[in-house]
Amino acid sequence: MTSVAKASIEPRAKGDPVGNGVFAALTLAVAVLFYAVIAVIGSEYLYFAGYVVLQFVVLATAWNILGGYCGYVNFGSAAFFAMGAYTTICITTIASEYAKSAVGAAIGAVPPGVLVVLMVVLAGIISGLVGLGMGYLTLRLRGVFFSIATLALSVVLQTLVVNWDFVGGSRGAYVIRPNEFPLLPGGFIAYLFVLMLLLVVVALCVSRGIERSRLGFGFAAIRDDEMAAEAAGVPTLRLKLIATTISGALMGMAGAPFPYYIGYLQPQSAFGLEYAVNAIAMPMVGGTQSWIGPLVGAVLLGSFQQWATVTISSVLNLLIVGLLLIFFVIVAPNGITGFFRDLIYRRRRSGGGSGS
Amino acid sequence: MSQALLHVSGVTKRFGGFTALNDVSLQLAPGERLGLIGPNGSGKSTLVNCLSGTLVNDAGSVEFDGHKLDGLPPHKRAYLGLARSFQLPRPFGSMSVRDNMRIPLMYTAAVRAGHQRSEKEIRERTDELLRMVSLSDKADARPVDLTQVDMRKLELARAMAAEPKLLIADEAMAGLSNAEVDDILKLLMTLNSKGISIIMIEHIMKAVMAFSQRLVVLVSGTKIADGVPAEVIRNDDVVRAYLGQ
């Protein structure tokens, strides 16, 4: 009886009850179901609002791979997100500016639905590489230096974009979103919604896969005590670089379809501080030590903000997000899921108590 | 000399203008039990950190089991079979005792063996190690709920999970009761009987004398004595360093 109780305290210790393949299938099934419900309702507003929430799920999950698992705080989520968005702007501008050249014509010939997917992949590669570079320059120092560098990264990338006329400079740039999409009812916005939903599935599978793997245990060891992790054989620098790369890549991927969603991209909206804040606040509220925390946080905070932006003012809703972040950090540092996990652990220890 | 397991020659470490280790050389034979003593601030911990790669020595070199360690990060040294425990226990706080053992098993032990263990093998090996340090009944507890002596045992068990050739136990007994000191001492003797060399850094003289086959004394970063324990503690310099201040 005691062995059963103990095994359930630490599910990871008894191996993986749900394999990665099964998990992917389950997540995909839930995603399809979710899409079906939205599609049956068929409201365009739901696609627009849902897209934003899903985008935050990807951002929060991506942030958490580095922040929650490894304990390295990235304040530059907005920069990585914007990198993705501006990858798209860059490529579509090449298509329109150099429509007569071979490259421009080739890009122009790709249907938008396919082009977005290619942009997501390209954005993932670019922002992953930037993440790797940032990490390589700063991760050998104390963790705070990495955080400070990411904080400054947003300012610099924004400066670059503002000064780069090709991508619209400070004025911004247009991307033409087609109204129709041949395969889905609901048009192109429904397609973008589905695309973001698939990105959520990818992000969750990656995040959960890491958490339960050798890599995930290495990350957790780094977060708990980097010196002890090194001594136990964890190649900390390499693991941190892997984490920054994956995390950065996912954030960029979340940003790539954004210009199509918004239609007219300005630097202020791509580099909005709300991305940086939400990417931190959502995992902190949901819980940082497991894949499910950012999901819970992003769905709660994301939906709340969609509701609040219409009903209260958008500034006030940002204030609430900021205050929630401070509140959770001080009062419930392990977030909602962490709170329940601790509760169960305490219960088991005092209730089952035969062990100690 | 060539068959020494650890070969430290002329290691020097400075912090700013302060010389923490001054030209320290020592050797350790396979299976040997070495006690390393010295007053507070004599450079014992600095030496441990230079051996394990946490600090980079300014001069001198360290050779272990035929490999030059200079410039290697700590995890690579662990892969060669050099394990350490920390003076203040540094458990992985978010993990259960059982999962704490996973880290060295999944990393160092796997690299040393050349393959990953299966979940079943990890479980068996963890059980075995926890039984050895008598922590079996606390396998699912979190480190915050452990007593001081259990924390030390976890620290040692985690070091042992790496299947090392040399274990550096940095004050593994500080702050423990007499009975607990004997407990840890017995544990270290058991490990040694399995062929693992051990360097013990310790303040508790009774334990050091009972444990060590050889004693090295550091004072202000300089090695002032190295030899049979009973002779070393009668050495005038040592007596002066310990009692004369």
Next chain:
Amino acid sequence: MLELYLNAIVSGLLLGGFYAAVTLGIAIAFGMLDVVNIAHPAFVILGSYVAYICNIKLGLDPVLVGLLALPVFYVLGQAIYQVSYLSFERRGSDSLRGLAFFFGLLFVTEVLLILVFGVDYRYVEAWYIGPTLRIGFIDLPWRMLVPCVLSILLFLLLQLFLSRTYTGRAIAAVSQDPTALRLLSIDPVRIKRIGFGLSIATAALAGAFLIIIQPVEPSVGREYIGRIFAICVLGGMGSLPGTLIGAMLLGVVESLTTTFFGPSWAPAVGFGFLLATLAFKPSGLLGR
């Protein structure tokens, strides 16, 4: 051409003096106390708005307001440190939470200022805003000169305090050697609280300087995050002379950048400095 160069360098030095005042708080909090207060720029902006309100409503001189606000900011700083200590340091929780806490403060302060004052630029009025002192062909705008001179004065005073007084020396040593302090029966937490109070107090003056130099809106502070940490690291983390030199250096490089490439590139200079320093010389300019 030479005139252009010299004027750029001089205005860079003046700017650097002001940057030094903004960085001072970080040099104390991050460099000496090891508290990574990334919200510092937000407190500087808060200082600017305090100066603005008192200047507009009461007609007070912004520098005078900055001086009057010192004790208020000092107490605010002590309170913030107490919260941070009780919630993070004492629990020994990872730096993740502390960083997130200060990031939350940064964000909330900015949003609050937007709610109260909106996003319009605000400015103050004083005799030294507008006129320019001309020496030969060198222009010395009074609105730059006053903050710069006062900053250097502030530096000298703090340097004296930190090196000559008992409390000051304890502040400078607290993160290096907390055990030594305990042995001297000094409470490190109290020392850190005082130090952090001082750090935030400097933001009151720095904020007044900022709104003298340029009009301010709530998000201006973000541009300073890269700058002040660049200066702090460049200056060798917590060395006041190093900080002053680092600030002057950054000021000159930024000023030259503005003169030759245009002002929109200036924010990137600080980051470039920061990254280069972290990558190649993390011990700072005066480090070994």
